[in-house]
Amino acid sequence: MMTNKNEAIGCTVNNCTHHAQGENYCTLNKIQIGTHESNPTKIECTDCESFVNKAQ
Numbered sequence: 127m128m129t130n131k132n133e134a135i136g137c138t139v140n141n142c143t144h145h146a147q148g149e150n151y152c153t154l155n156k157i158q159i160g161t162h163e164s165n166p167t168k169i170e171c172t173d174c175e176s177f178v179n180k181a182q
């Protein structure tokens with residue numbers, strides 16, 4: 127599948143509909159990062175809020 131990868135946004139979440147698939151990049155021009163914690167202290171506290179499940 128041909129995609130327009132954004133080389134400024136590396137991503138390995140290939141379950142996301144925005145993933146470039148063949149390469150580990152996002153295809154969006156801009157992503158939104160957020161947190162589900164009130165006081166984020168670790169990597170695991172952060173989320174890509176632009177994620178969309180590819181299976182949906």
Ligand code: SF4
Nearest residue numbers: 137142145152174176
């Ligand atoms: S939207 Fe987020 S999770 Fe999805 S490919 Fe882009 S950076 Fe990765």
